[in-house]
Amino acid sequence: xxxxxxxxxxxxxxxxxxxxxxxxxxxxxxxxxxxxxxxxxxxxxxxxxxxxxxxxxxxxxxxxxxxxxxxxxxxxxxxxxxxxxxxxxxxxxxxxxxxxxxxxxxxxxxxxxxxxxxxxxxxxxxxxxxxxxxxxxxxxxxxxxxxxxxxxxxxxxxxxxxxxxxxxxxxxxxxxxxxxxxxxxxxxxxxxxxxxxxxxxxxxxxxxxxxxxxxxxxxxxxxxxxxxxxxxxxxxxxxxxxxxxxxxxxxxxxxxxxxxxxxxxxxxxxxxxxxxxxxxxxxxxxxxxxxxxxxxxxxxxxxxxxxxxxxxxxxxxxxxxxxxxxxxxxxxxxxxxxxxxxxxxxxxxxxxxxxxxxxxxxxxxxxxxxxxxxxxxxxxxxxxxxxxxxxxxxxxxxxxxxxxxxxxxxxxxxxxxxxxxxxxxxxxxxxxxxxxxxxxxxxxxxxxxxxxxxxxxxxxxxxxxxxxxxxxxxxxxxxxxxxxxxxxxxxxxxxxxxxxxxxxxxxxxxxxxxxxxxxxxxxxxxxxxxxxxxxxxxxxxxxxxxxxxxxxxxxxxxxxxxxxxxxxxxxxxxxxxxxxxxxxxxxxxxxxxxxxxxxxxxxxxxxxxxxxxxxxxxxxxxxxxxxxxxxxxxxxxxxxxxxxxxxxxxxxxxxxxxxxxxxxxxxxxxxxxxxxxxxxxxxxxxxxxxxxxxxxxxxxxxxxxxxxxxxxxxxxxxxxxxxxxxxxxxxxxxxxxxxxxxxxxxxxxxx
Numbered sequence: 001x002x003x004x005x006x007x008x009x010x011x012x013x014x015x016x017x018x019x020x021x022x023x024x025x026x027x028x029x030x031x032x033x034x035x036x037x038x039x040x041x042x043x044x045x046x047x048x049x050x051x052x053x054x055x056x057x058x059x060x061x062x063x064x065x066x067x068x069x070x071x072x073x074x075x076x077x078x079x080x081x082x083x084x085x086x087x088x089x090x091x092x093x094x095x096x097x098x099x100x101x102x103x104x105x106x107x108x109x110x111x112x113x114x115x116x117x118x119x120x121x122x123x124x125x126x127x128x129x130x131x132x133x134x135x136x137x138x139x140x141x142x143x144x145x146x147x148x149x150x151x152x153x154x155x156x157x158x159x160x161x162x163x164x165x166x167x168x169x170x171x172x173x174x175x176x177x178x179x180x181x182x183x184x185x186x187x188x189x190x191x192x193x194x195x196x197x198x199x200x201x202x203x204x205x206x207x208x209x210x211x212x213x214x215x216x217x218x219x220x221x222x223x224x225x226x227x228x229x230x231x232x233x234x235x236x237x238x239x240x241x242x243x244x245x246x247x248x249x250x251x252x253x254x255x256x257x258x259x260x261x262x263x264x265x266x267x268x269x270x271x272x273x274x275x276x277x278x279x280x281x282x283x284x285x286x287x288x289x290x291x292x293x294x295x296x297x298x299x300x301x302x303x304x305x306x307x308x309x310x311x312x313x314x315x316x317x318x319x320x321x322x323x324x325x326x327x328x329x330x331x332x333x334x335x336x337x338x339x340x341x342x343x344x345x346x347x348x349x350x351x352x353x354x355x356x357x358x359x360x361x362x363x364x365x366x367x368x369x370x371x372x373x374x375x376x377x378x379x380x381x382x383x384x385x386x387x388x389x390x391x392x393x394x395x396x397x398x399x400x401x402x403x404x405x406x407x408x409x410x411x412x413x414x415x416x417x418x419x420x421x422x423x424x425x426x427x428x429x430x431x432x433x434x435x436x437x438x439x440x441x442x443x444x445x446x447x448x449x450x451x452x453x454x455x456x457x458x459x460x461x462x463x464x465x466x467x468x469x470x471x472x473x474x475x476x477x478x479x480x481x482x483x484x485x486x487x488x489x490x491x492x493x494x495x496x497x498x499x500x501x502x503x504x505x506x507x508x509x510x511x512x513x514x515x516x517x518x519x520x521x522x523x524x525x526x527x528x529x530x531x532x533x534x535x536x537x538x539x540x541x542x543x544x545x546x547x548x549x550x551x552x553x554x555x556x557x558x559x560x561x562x563x564x565x566x567x568x569x570x571x572x573x574x575x576x577x578x579x580x581x582x583x584x585x586x587x588x589x590x591x592x593x594x595x596x597x598x599x600x601x602x603x604x605x606x607x608x609x610x611x612x613x614x615x616x617x618x619x620x621x622x623x624x625x626x627x628x629x630x631x632x633x634x635x636x637x638x639x640x641x642x643x644x645x646x647x648x649x650x651x652x653x654x655x656x657x658x659x660x661x662x663x664x665x666x667x668x669x670x671x672x673x674x675x676x677x678x679x680x681x682x683x684x685x686x687x688x689x690x691x692x693x694x695x696x697x698x699x700x701x702x703x704x705x706x707x708x709x710x711x712x713x714x715x716x717x718x719x720x721x722x723x724x725x726x727x728x729x730x731x732x733x734x735x736x737x738x739x740x741x742x743x744x745x746x747x748x749x750x751x
Contacts, residue, residue: 042569044130045618052459052468052504053141054517054559054575056080056616056630057132060155063125065660065669067699067714067744069227069248071128071152072120078133079616079630081148082654082675084692087121091133091147092577092612093634093678095649097585098146098523104154104299106340106353107142109395109418115587116526120150122303122336124246126165126229127285129153135577136504136559137519139455139470140403140412143500146523146555146579154285154301157233157240162751167227167248169716169744174253179222179276181308184331184362185215187390187425194425194439202434209435212388212427215329215363225250227746238292244285252277257736258541260595262319264729268595271315271324275539281305296343303336311539319596322370325379328539333360347405355397364389383429387536391424410457418449420527441483445531450477469503476524482532482548492530492548498522511566517559523585525550529602542598545590550602554582561614571618578611584638586648588682589690600681608638608647629657645679645689652676667703672696680725688727690734695721708750716742 044059056079068074076083080092088096101108101118111119134141134149141149188211192200197208227248234241256273284302289295313326340353366387371377396419403412423444427435457470478494502519531546561575583604590599612634620626632654636647646652658671676694683689698718704711717739725735 044132045565045569045571047130047132049513049563049565049571051132051134052466052506053134053138054136054515054561054577055132055134056614057130057151059130060125060128063128064712065658065667065701065703066671067701067716068125070121070125071123071131074125074128074131075120075133075150076673077656077658077671078131079656080135080614080632080654081133082651083120084649087119088115088117089120089150090649090651091135091150092610092614092632093636093650093652093654094147094610094647095586097526097529100142100145100149102149102151103301103338104152104340105342105351106338106355106399107397107416108336108338109355109357109397110526110528111334111336111357111359112528116529118150119334122281122283122305122334123152123301124229124248124281124283126231126246127154127244127283127301129155136517136557137472137500137502137521138468138504139457139472139500139502140410141472143453143472143474143498143521144524145521146553146557146581154287154299155231155242155244156287156289157235157242159233160235161231161233163229163231163748164751165229165746165748167744167746169225169250169742171225171252171740171742172720173255173738173740174251175222175224177222177253179220179251179253179278180310181218181276181278182310182329182365183215183218184308184333185213186362188212194437197437206434209433212435222251222253225744238290240287240289240291242285242287244283246281246283248279248281250279250281252279252740255738258313258315258734260541260734261727261732262595266318268319269315269317269324269541271313273311273313273539275309275311277307277309279305279307294343294345296341298339298341300337300339302338303334305334307332307334316373317370317596318373319594320370321373322382323373323375323379325369326367327369328364328366330364331362333362334358348402350402351400353397353399355395355399357393357395357397359393361389361391364391381429381432383431386429388427388429388435389424389536390426391422393420393422395420408458408460410459411455413452413454415453416449416451418447418451420447420449422446422531422533424533440485440534441487442485442532442534445480445482445527445533447481447527447531448477448479449527451475464508466506466508467504468506470501472500472502474498474500474522478524480527480531480548484532490532490548494525494552496522496524496552511564513563513565515559515561515563517557517561519557521555521557523553523555525552525585525602529585534599540598541596542600545599545601547602550585551583551604553584553604556580556582567620569618570620571616573614573616575614576612577614579609581608581610581638581647582606584608584647586638586682588648589684589687591684593684593687595687598681605638605640608636610634610636610647610650624662625659627657627659629655631655640682641685645682648679648682651678651694665705667701669701669703671699671701683727688729691726691728693724693726695719695723695739697721710748710750712744712746712748714744714746716744 041059063074072087082090097116132151229246231244254275259270260268262268282304286300289297308331335358337356342351368382368385371379398417401414426439430436453474455472476496480492504517507514534543534545558578564572590601593599614632616630618628636650653676655674661668680692681690700715702713720739720741723737726733
């Protein structure tokens with residue numbers, strides 16, 4: 001594997017972009033040979049002002065004034081954006097599956113085996129210039145989104161520099177505490193196939209079982225979390241080079257109260273969990289740009305993340321009449337390599353790209369230790385309920401696109417090829433030295449995805465009025481090869497031909513802009529959502545199963561936005577939006593599930609509506625003070641079996657705010673974030689919807705510049721209010737998880 005990664009790093013396969021006009025359409029022409037700076041807050045506001053689409057964003061300059069360590073942390077500061085599970089983005093209250101992620105000009109695939117989502121915590125915030133979320137469509141943008149397109153622009157170079165940074169953080173719950181982790185045990189290369197294992201004699205199976213050694217247990221006392229980064233920029237003539245690398249290890253400790261009900265008043269179980277988590281990340285960035293009469297860029301981003309968790313569970317299971325003392329260990333390894341080559345020659349631009357994503361889950365292990373409830377019997381392992389799981393998921397994406405501008409018209413096309421393979425082996429113990437393989441025919445699938453798109457776009461200014469519109473056509477072939485439990489092959493095949501018109505109209509004055517936008521977009525099912533594969537999540541006490549009948553969703557969008565720019569770097573805006581969904585895609589709790597083993601799957605209600613208002617205010621009060629705030633109020637409605645409710649994942653409100661005070665070389669910043677309650681999983685008759693609660697998040701940052709040294713002191717999540725999942729019936733709390741206040745200190749030296 002290491003050789004493969006090194007080979008790709010040395011000989012990057014030039015790849016893909018879903019939209020090569022993301023910036024070229026929206027930035028003015030440069031008349032000097034220089035790479036434009038896009039990392040300042042004023043530059044991002046100017047970019048949003050000049051965009052033909054409705055968009056919001058923030059800069060790396062802004063991120064410096066927050067304790068945000070990765071893109072996921074930073075995104076929650078953007079108007080209308082919330083974060084789920086500390087890594088998945090929700091835009092305008094819509095669930096994470098309705099959003100797209102783009103790195104520079106390349107679409108990023110889902111990083112998860114069980115949801116259509118990109119894990120934004122894998123990209124560190126110190127590698128970005130800016131983040132912009134596009135909320136309305138143009139013909140030149142990809143059409144597979146309903147909430148927004150998250151556009152991540154990595155750093156570029158305009159001068160020579162070298163930066164070295166070190167950071168450390170102290171958690172008031174996790175630092176200095178006893179920790180326990182179990183190293184992953186990789187699947188033995190000499191282990192037999194499922195068939196050979198099952199037909200082997202008892203002695204053979206005992207011999208095979210001995211190959212499955214236990215991972216090494218590591219017990220230690222945690223020290224403060226540590227991180228470091230280095231960046232080197234070099235400019236010579238028409239060449240610009242940027243090399244950046246960072247590494248971080250982060251340990252967290254969570255105490256979780258977990259319970260569920262088998263009737264309106266009767267508990268099914270009541271547990272207290274303790275979870276030790278360790279996340280190690282390694283990131284690398286290489287950008288090479290040649291800018292003269294024409295512009296060419298080669299950009300590569302590498303990320304390696306290893307997440308290791310160990311959970312202990314104590315409590316009572318009233319459904320099984322058991323006193324529980326169980327534990328589980330899990331490791332998830334993600335590797336992402338994104339490479340893209342882009343060029344602009346006169347009025348034609350192109351991009352070629354490749355995205356490699358590897359995800360391994362070596363030896364996810366569950367050890368159920370129980371005794372009969374209400375007795376003094378010795379605790380013992382319930383062998384039948386033990387669980388050992390190995391999985392590997394590999395995905396390759398190839399992409400090429402070309403765009404040409406002729407006067408007021410722009411035309412272009414692209415082709416995307418995605419392939420994914422997923423396979424798993426699942427076991428339980430019949431005895432301490434004897435494994436029983438319970439792998440099903442459904443525990444593997446392979447996919448093939450082809451997308452061809454073309455568009456014609458018209459841009460024209462008529463005095464103070466600017467018109468943008470046209471048609472995008474997308475043709476998609478989609479195939480997921482899987483099986484049912486009997487082994488009979490199942491091919492989930494889709495063929496979609498979609499015509500996606502869009503129209504944007506803006507009225508432009510020097511300081512005022514009024515926009516109106518209407519469009520049709522869509523949301524296609526992700527591979528996992530249609531694959532006949534059931535994954536058991538011990539932490540959530542749930543199985544996740546695909547639905548081979550799931551269909552795409554058509555989305556009709558409308559936006560109206562008023563923007564006022566009093567001064568450079570300031571803005572006030574009000575936006576109205578509405579969406580109509582035909583066959584929206586939602587995750588639900590399947591009928592007949594029981595609390596001790598929930599079954600989550602996906603479905604298409606007939607239709608749904610979403611509407612809301614977004615407000616934003618950024619103002620510099622004087623030379624020292626500046627403030628910002630944004631708020632989103634929204635409401636949605638979907639009717640299923642005569643019952644009306646909100647869309648899964650949709651929040652009624654989102655609040656952000658902050659104040660910055662600058663005194664000489666000192667900057668003090670206080671920021672705030674709150675997200676309204678939302679449905680986490682849709683229930684069924686007899687089992688109510690599961691909601692995620694809102695909480696207040698305050699962060700404080702102090703920045704100090706001393707010559708070439710920048711010192712940053714941050715206090716993260718000052719109130720540290722717990723996260724809760726609950727059901728509104730009798731306001732029953734299901735999951736209560738602590739959050740941790742932490743203090744971090746970082747030093748950045750410019751050499």
